Amino acid sequence: MSAFSTVLARDLRLALRQSADSLTVVAFFAIATVLFPFGVGPETNVLARIAGGVLWVTALLAALLSLDRIFAVDFEDGTLDQLVLAGAPLPVVVVAKVCAHWLTTGVPLILVSPLLAVTLHLPAAGYGPLVLALLLGTPTVSLVGAVGAALVLGTRRGGVLLSLLVLPLYIPILIFGTAAVEAALTGLPSTPMLSVLAGFMVLALTFSPWATAAALRQAVE
Amino acid sequence: MVRPMGGNGDSFQIGGFSGTGLACRRGGRLVFTGLAFNLPPGGALVLRGANGSGKTTLLRLMAGLSGAAAGQLAWDKIPIDDPDAHAARLRFIGHLDAVKPALTVAENLEFWMSLWRGAGLNAGISQALDAFDMRPLAGFPARLLSAGQRHRLALARLMVAPAPLWLLDEPGNALDESSLAALARTIAAHRASGGAVVVASHGAAFVEDGATLNLGAFTPTDASHWSEE
Amino acid sequence: MHRFANPTQFMRIADAVYPWAAGLSLILFLAGLPIALVTSPPDYQQGETVRIMYVHVSSAWLMMMVYGIVAANSAAFLVWRHPMANLVAKASAPMGAVFTALALITGMLWGQPMWGTFWVWDGRLTSTLILFFLYLGYLALGDAFEDSERGDKAAAILALVGSVNLPIIHFSVEWWNTLHQPSIIKMDGMTVDKSLLLPLFLMMGAFTSYYVAVLVLRLRSELLAAKIRNARMSQVAVNQAAQPAE
Numbered sequence: 001m002s003a004f005s006t007v008l009a010r011d012l013r014l015a016l017r018q019s020a021d022s023l024t025v026v027a028f029f030a031i032a033t034v035l036f037p038f039g040v041g042p043e044t045n046v047l048a049r050i051a052g053g054v055l056w057v058t059a060l061l062a063a064l065l066s067l068d069r070i071f072a073v074d075f076e077d078g079t080l081d082q083l084v085l086a087g088a089p090l091p092v093v094v095v096a097k098v099c100a101h102w103l104t105t106g107v108p109l110i111l112v113s114p115l116l117a118v119t120l121h122l123p124a125a126g127y128g129p130l131v132l133a134l135l136l137g138t139p140t141v142s143l144v145g146a147v148g149a150a151l152v153l154g155t156r157r158g159g160v161l162l163s164l165l166v167l168p169l170y171i172p173i174l175i176f177g178t179a180a181v182e183a184a185l186t187g188l189p190s191t192p193m194l195s196v197l198a199g200f201m202v203l204a205l206t207f208s209p210w211a212t213a214a215a216l217r218q219a220v221e
Numbered sequence: 222m223v224r225p226m227g228g229n230g231d232s233f234q235i236g237g238f239s240g241t242g243l244a245c246r247r248g249g250r251l252v253f254t255g256l257a258f259n260l261p262p263g264g265a266l267v268l269r270g271a272n273g274s275g276k277t278t279l280l281r282l283m284a285g286l287s288g289a290a291a292g293q294l295a296w297d298k299i300p301i302d303d304p305d306a307h308a309a310r311l312r313f314i315g316h317l318d319a320v321k322p323a324l325t326v327a328e329n330l331e332f333w334m335s336l337w338r339g340a341g342l343n344a345g346i347s348q349a350l351d352a353f354d355m356r357p358l359a360g361f362p363a364r365l366l367s368a369g370q371r372h373r374l375a376l377a378r379l380m381v382a383p384a385p386l387w388l389l390d391e392p393g394n395a396l397d398e399s400s401l402a403a404l405a406r407t408i409a410a411h412r413a414s415g416g417a418v419v420v421a422s423h424g425a426a427f428v429e430d431g432a433t434l435n436l437g438a439f440t441p442t443d444a445s446h447w448s449e450e
Numbered sequence: 451m452h453r454f455a456n457p458t459q460f461m462r463i464a465d466a467v468y469p470w471a472a473g474l475s476l477i478l479f480l481a482g483l484p485i486a487l488v489t490s491p492p493d494y495q496q497g498e499t500v501r502i503m504y505v506h507v508s509s510a511w512l513m514m515m516v517y518g519i520v521a522a523n524s525a526a527f528l529v530w531r532h533p534m535a536n537l538v539a540k541a542s543a544p545m546g547a548v549f550t551a552l553a554l555i556t557g558m559l560w561g562q563p564m565w566g567t568f569w570v571w572d573g574r575l576t577s578t579l580i581l582f583f584l585y586l587g588y589l590a591l592g593d594a595f596e597d598s599e600r601g602d603k604a605a606a607i608l609a610l611v612g613s614v615n616l617p618i619i620h621f622s623v624e625w626w627n628t629l630h631q632p633s634i635i636k637m638d639g640m641t642v643d644k645s646l647l648l649p650l651f652l653m654m655g656a657f658t659s660y661y662v663a664v665l666v667l668r669l670r671s672e673l674l675a676a677k678i679r680n681a682r683m684s685q686v687a688v689n690q691a692a693q694p695a696e
Contacts, residue, residue, distance in 0.1 A: 006335045010324075017323040078317025082378075085284060086336050087309030147611055151604045155594035164590055165608060168583040169615050172622035179629065200618070211611050214528070218603040221287040248597050250680075288531075441684070 003088030004096045011100030021069060022104045029062040029109055033116045044121045051120035052130060052181030053174075059109050059134065060141065060170050064163055066105045067145040068152075070097055075153045075219060084220050091209035094216070098139075098146045098209075106138035126181045129190040133180040136197040137173045143204040144169050150215035173200060235262040235415040236297035236310075238283075238386055243292035245278050251290070252278050253439035260419065262385070263412045265431030268421040274436040276421035277316070280388050283419060284313040311386040318375040322364030326355055326374055329363055330381050337382035349380035353403050369395040376404060379411075387411060387418040393427060401427055457673045460534060464666045471663035475656055482652030490649050499563050504649055506556035508657040509549045513581060516546030516661065520588070521613035524606035534669075536602050539609065540592060541668035545661060547585035554578050573627035577620045584612045 015022060036054045040046055074080040083093050113134055114127055122130065148166035152158040180193035237260060244254040252275035260266050268276045281287045283294065285304040294301045301307045320329055330346040338345070350356040353373040358366065363374060372395045379387060387408070393401055405427035408418055420428055486504040493500035519542050526535035557575050558568045569575070592605035 003336060006332065010321075010332045013328075014321060014323055076317075077321070078315055078319035079321070081286060081313065081315055081317070082319045082333070084286060085308040085311065085313055087305055088336070089305060147607075151591060151608055152594070154596075154600065155591070156596070157594065161587075161590055161594055164583065165587040168580050168587065168619070169611070171580060172615075172618050175622045175626045179626070203618070207611075207614055211607060215604065215607050218600060218607070221281075221600070221603075246599075248599065250684075 003086060004092050007083070007093050007096035008100050011097055012103065015100065015104040021066070022108055025062050025066045025105050026108045026112055028065055029058055029112065030116060032058040032061060034119065036120070048121040048123055048185075051117055051122040052126060052185075053178045054120060055113055055116060055122075055130065056133075056137075056174050056177045056181075059113065059138070060167070060174060062109060063105060063138065063141045063145060064166060066101070067142075067149045067162060067166070068158060070101050070142075070146050070149045071153055071216065071219075072149070072158070080153075080216065081220050084216060090213035090216060094146060094150075094209045094212045095205075098142045098212075101146070102139050102142040106134075106142055110134045110138060122181075123185055125184045125187075129180045129184040129194070132194055133177040133190070133197055136194055136201055137177045140173055140197070140201045140204045141170065143201075143208040146212045147208050147215060150212045150219060153216075153219040173197065176200070235385060237261045237264075238294075238296055238417055238419075239298070240283070240294045241292055243279075243282065243294075244290045245275060245282055245287070246290040247275075247278055251441045253436055254291070254441045256292070256434075256436075256439040258434055260417045260432075262415045262417055264417050265408070265412060265428045266417075266419045267428055267431045267433045268419065268436060269423075269433055270436030274440060276436055277390055279436065280313070280315075280390050280419065280421055284308070284311060284388050286313070310384055311388055312379050312384045313388045313390075314375055314379065314392055315390045318371045319378075320363045320366070320371045320374050323362065325360055325362055326350075326366070327359040329374060330377060333378050334381035337384075346381055349377040352380045352407055353377045353400060369397060369400065372396060373400055376407070379407065383416075385416050387416065389418065389420045389422075391421055391423070393422060405429075457534075457676075461670065461673065464670050468663060468666045468670075471659050471666060475659035475663055478652050478656035478659060482649055482656050486649035486653055491645055493646075496564065499560060500646070502556050502560045503646075504653045506553060506560060507650060508653045509553040509556060510578070511654055512657050512661055513546055513550040513553050513578070515658070516542050516549060517581065517585070517613070517616070520546060521609045524609040527606050528603070528610070536606065537669055537672055538665070539606065540602065541665055541672060542661075543585060543588050543592070543605075543609075545664060545668075547582065547589060549657075549661075550578060550582045550585055554582060571627065573624040576623045576627065580619055580623070581616070584616070588612070 033054060036050070037047060040050065071080060074083065084090060086093060110131060113130060117127060117130060145162075145166050148162050148169075151165060152162050155161055176193045176196045180190040180197070183190040183193060239257075239259040241257045243256040245252050252273075256279070258266060268279060270276055278287070282289055285294075285301070285307045294307075296307065296310070321332075324332070327346060327350070330349055334345050334349075347356075350359055353376055355370075355373060355377055358370065363371065366374065376392060392404055396404065408420075408427060409429065411418060418428070418431075420431070422428075482504070487501055490501075492498045520539045523535040523539035523542070526532045527539060554575070557578065561570055561572075561575070562568050588605050588608055591608050592601045595601035595604065
């Protein structure tokens with residue numbers, strides 16, 4: 001697993017040196033969430049009802065904006081060629097890079113989500129399920145997003161295209177992530193939805209590294 | 222993980238590198254066809270040809286980055302079918318330097334060394350720093366380097382972990398005279414210890430008595446190559 | 451199987467298949483449309499609206515079948531590097547997108563009298579809309595590269611990723627739908643009476659053979675275009691070889 005830890009450590013160190021990138025994603029998450037009260041009005045009960053969904057949608061969009069960081073820079077400066085030639089299994093390298101992406105974007109998003117939930121008047125019962133659902137859902141967001149990010153390497157309009165490829169695949173995460181929060185608000189257990197999210201994560205962990213590796217191999221070809 | 226290991230200066234699992242009947246297609250066009258080469262241990266192969274004759278394409282094909290439309294590569298006369306095992310025995314230096322501007326020169330080299338040799342061998346980069354006179358720059362962030370210095374840093378990667386096959390795409394670009402001499406010394410030392418090298422180059426002053434492969438000779442000229450068979 | 455990889459062989463097979471597929475499609479349309487639109491009885495619940503079903507169900511059937519064909523051929527292309535499989539996937543996808551759009555539109559037209567509104571977040575309509583986006587993504591990705599071969603492979607990988615995700619998306623949307631709108635009339639309301647089966651099968655057959663005929667046409671023109679492209683490229687190569695390199 002030395003390839004895994006080496007790549008993970010390098011990506012974390014790079015993210016730390018360029019921490020403005022991660023902060024920008026968090027700032028986007030905040031500003032996009034803050035737009036909603038202006039759009040739907042500041043009534044407490046309206047905001048409380050939509051808070052879970054709004055936070056999930058904006059978190060997905062924020063993560064989407066950060067996806068091209070996973071591979072695009074490495075693709076442009078030639079590092080990707082070398083990583084493909086590292087002699088280590090490419091899916092392992094992919095998982096390391098996805099881990100780094102999750103730690104530097106998913107985790108900050110999760111950390112600020114309770115703060116933003118306060119501005120949307122999310123009832124107290126929703127906080128636990130919201131954070132847990134994000135914790136279980138955002139790794140899948142990074143894993144599935146990595147496939148899309150690898151597929152659009154070298155395209156003319158990568159960013160817009162990436163959203164078209166990836167957002168439809170995020171719908172199940174959005175459905176169960178939001179449902180976990182809503183269940184808690186209506187006094188129902190949110191464990192079933194959280195289990196489904198965990199299941200999605202296991203599925204994504206099984207398939208996405210291979211698909212991403214295949215996409216990377218054709219990208220450097 | 223199968224990989225030719227050995228400390229600096231040790232010899233590698235030496236093997237000959239060869240290819241037969243190679244053809245490659247780029248953008249629907251057949252770049253070359255019927256290409257064959259044979260590179261013995263310690264040998265050097267210089268690729269020559271006009272722009273578009275496929276020097277870079279052939280090097281990437283040799284590295285296993287791209288697939289051949291036809292033909293077979295072999296290591297020690299055994300056909301290469303595991304790209305990861307093949308990758309572990311080669312170093313590829315392409316047009317792009319794969320240098321991370323935010324990391325220091327030493328950190329850049331340490332990353333590749335621990336990826337190729339496993340972690341915990343921190344003494345190993347000093348030889349690489351010396352080979353291309355990078356020691357004074359070791360602590361600087363790579364974003365401060367000039368184009369030539371970045372390229373030297375890319376070449377220094379050759380020294381952080383031994384590998385029997387070097388594939389170099391225009392390695393002399395952007396290098397000053399003393400760096401060209403350093404490159405020539407490095408290649409000569411690599412060959413002396415049994416390593417093989419393939420160089421795509423216009424001016425090959427840094428490779429002594431290498432075989433030359435002129436790619437222009439393998440450019441297809443008729444229109445009959447559009448079917449896969 | 452590999453003899454289909456040879457374009458010349460394929461052209462011969464295509465020439466043989468095309469008249470049969472086109473003829474069958476024509477006959478089935480001529481037989482099916484009058485029954486479907488005129489002589490079949492109106493449904494006792496849905497009235498004349500039921501006639502939309504003949505187009506709607508046929509389109510929905512094709513949108514799923516074509517996605518299956520795109521995914522299977524993408525897999526064949528990635529695993530065996532089979533160039534004809536790639537062409538079949540590429541030629542089928544735009545038709546799949548059109549059939550999906552047709553299924554959406556006819557679904558909405560059916561929904562207006564049944565639900566009193568054009569759009570309802572019904573599980574099946576929503577899944578169809580998402581499938582439409584998957585088709586659009588596939589088409590956009592295949593078209594986004596300067597090098598068309600890269601686009602082919604990227605799109606093929608996407609098609610496989612999509613085919614793994616489709617059941618998950620469908621299951622999620624159905625679940626979401628029951629969670630939020632338990633009382634809505636489902637598209638399942640279109641239960642099929644026996645008297646409607648004959649025109650339905652005729653129309654599905656007509657749509658399917660129409661797809662096959664157009665697929666063969668598209669493959670033929672794609673192969674001819676490739677032939678012309680290569681002739682031009684090699685002409686350029688010959689001209690360049692005639693000039694001494696600098």
